[in-house]
Amino acid sequence: MKGFKQYQKFKDGGSLTPKQAIVAQCYECNGGSEGGEDCLGVTCPLYQYMPYRKGRAKRVQKELSVEQRAEIGKILKKGREALRLSSQL
DSSP states (O other), rough: TTTTTHHHHTTTOOOOOHHHHHHHHHHHHTTTOOOOOOOOOOTTTTGGGGOOTTTTTOOOOOOHHHHHHHHHHHHHHHHHHHHHHHHTT
């Protein structure tokens, strides 16, 4: 059953990744019968991360152009400089 292994690892004192913890919580919340379906538990704070949620958008990795990367680099450089100056105060 999906989530059983992760839940058992947690119960045995093992550490879980965030994704494993969510799957284990889904398993536990559903009374140990996680079947890989949307539970429709919209009041659950983890529901937005539920791996079986209907209509869940897949992440799409965005390719950045050379210009976009350069602009982001400038912004980050300004931020690092401001942080360095504020820590000197």
